Every structure is written in structure tokens, then in C-alpha cells.
Amino acid sequence: PQSSEKQKLMDEIFKSYVEKDLVYLLKIERPEVFQLLIKILASQTGNLVNYSQLATQTGLSVPTLKKYLWYAEKTFSISQVTPWFSNTLKEITKSPVYYFHDTGLRNYSINLMGNLELNQQYGFVFQNFIWLLLKESLRWKNHTLHYWRTTDKAEVDFVISKHDGLLPVEVKFGILDKPMISRSFRSFIEKYNPPEAWLVNRNFEHEITINQTRVKFLPFYRLMGISE
Structure with a gap:
């Protein structure tokens, strides 16, 4: 019962975030695609993000994708971590990595509420923490x-x-x-x-x-x- 109440609460929080913050305030036209984007980022926590690949996965153009990512950052859902480098030939210089401000949102996005052990996601959550x-x-x-x-x-x-x-x-x-x-x-x-x-x-x-x-x-x- 407790876990189902927690799930219901997360459903309401996420729905409020998408419908009120994104659709109403930021005028996001495709909230379902935004949710897909958050889900993909959640499944790739700590991994390099390839904008072209992510655009293909979501069906967005790269400029629109970057706008959606900007919205997600400005609403404090995610933050990007950029590479440190001194050798532009041998070290990654551009691709960012994204982390979640709320690991609950991250886990909820990929249906991991209460199922971390089954999904072997401890390492990703720990790194985000x-x-x-x-x-x-x-x-x-x-x-x-x-x-x-x-x-x-x-x-x-x-x-x-x-x-x-x-x-x-x-x-x-x-x-x-x-x-x-x-x-x-x-x-x-x-x-x-x-x-x-x-x-x-x-x-x-x-x-x-x-x-x-x-x-x-x-x-x-x-x-x-x-x-x-």
C-alpha cells in the first residue's frame, strides 16, 4: 500500500510538472515527446549524449531537441556536465553528460520506483547522488x-x-x-x-x-x- 501511494504521488507530481510547468508556462507543444526525452536521459544517466542520435530517438530536430533540454534545465529537472580537456585530439571536448536534480524523478521516468534491486540500477543512482x-x-x-x-x-x-x-x-x-x-x-x-x-x-x-x-x-x- 505504501509503495502504491508513493507511485500515485509521483504520478501526480510528474503530471503537474508536465502539464503546468511545461505546457502552460513554457508552451511546449509536444509534452509526450518531452516525457520520452526525460525517459531516455534517465536511462542514460552519466553517459555521453549525442544530440543527433537523441534527436532521431525522439523524432525532434536538433534545434528543437536543444530547446527542450534547455527547458528541462531551467525547470531544474536536469543539469549538464561538460568535459574537461587539455588535448583536443585525444580527449572528448563537446558531448555533455546529464544528471537529475531529483533521483526520484529519474527512477520514476524509467519505472524503477521500488525496483532498483531487480533492475541493477544502484550504480547509476549512486553516481547521480x-x-x-x-x-x-x-x-x-x-x-x-x-x-x-x-x-x-x-x-x-x-x-x-x-x-x-x-x-x-x-x-x-x-x-x-x-x-x-x-x-x-x-x-x-x-x-x-x-x-x-x-x-x-x-x-x-x-x-x-x-x-x-x-x-x-x-x-x-x-x-x-x-x-x-
Whole structure:
């Protein structure tokens, strides 16, 4: 009963968002396509967005698609994270990644309310949650939040660009019992030598050094009290 009430509440919230905010206030002409767009973005949380491919999937022109994405951002449904790069030949420079301000909306959009275990979506939700924590921690600071990816598929979930250097942040949902560094994360650290790097996870707290970089393994709840 409780889950059905929650589902009903989410139905009402989402319907109100689409009908009142989008159709009435923003004059969106095809609300059903907007809902499809949100659903596709929800299923691709944390993945690169290809505008041409997304336009084909939704049946929108690329300019209209970008307008709909702009509406979604301005109504605080989603935010885009842009790539950080220093080598325009070997690193991704344009494609954004989108995250949801409300993971409930994200899960609702792809029918995951109460079904995370069955759908193996924990990792995506956790990464979205860490984005929310990082975004909140940077609200009053002159830092910017990005991701990093190379044309060879090496990637780091988040890169915080600060006035005194870079802070790469890798997110790992699995339970850790010893320090484990992905090849991609190590590659970024060795290439850019940041003073510090974080590997955010569920349970493990530790610190190692790679070259001159302090690599901190941080349980996610540490982010709630960390001031950078």
C-alpha cells in the first residue's frame, strides 16, 4: 500500500510538472515527446549524449531537441556536465553528460520506483547522488564540475577544476576492502599530477600516494562534511 501511494504521488507530481510547468508556462507543444526525452536521459544517466542520435530517438530536430533540454534545465529537472580537456585530439571536448536534480524523478521516468534491486540500477543512482553532493559543495565556490573522457575510452566520472589545480573524483558503488584504482583513474593522475584525488565509495576509507598525488578513498558520507 505504501509503495502504491508513493507511485500515485509521483504520478501526480510528474503530471503537474508536465502539464503546468511545461505546457502552460513554457508552451511546449509536444509534452509526450518531452516525457520520452526525460525517459531516455534517465536511462542514460552519466553517459555521453549525442544530440543527433537523441534527436532521431525522439523524432525532434536538433534545434528543437536543444530547446527542450534547455527547458528541462531551467525547470531544474536536469543539469549538464561538460568535459574537461587539455588535448583536443585525444580527449572528448563537446558531448555533455546529464544528471537529475531529483533521483526520484529519474527512477520514476524509467519505472524503477521500488525496483532498483531487480533492475541493477544502484550504480547509476549512486553516481547521480554523488553528483548532487559535489554540486552542492561547490555552490558558493569559484570551481567548476566536469567529467573527463578520452577517445580511447579512458574516463573519470568527475573533475573539479579549481583555481589551484584539478581534483579528479571517481565513483565506485561496489563494496571495497582494499585500495583499488582503475586504469583510467591512474592514467589521469599520472598525466595531470593533481595534488589530490578522491575515490568515493560506500564504505572504505584509506589513503595512498601515486607519484605526488594523495589518493583518498572516501565513504560517500564524508562528502557531506568536507569543505574544500
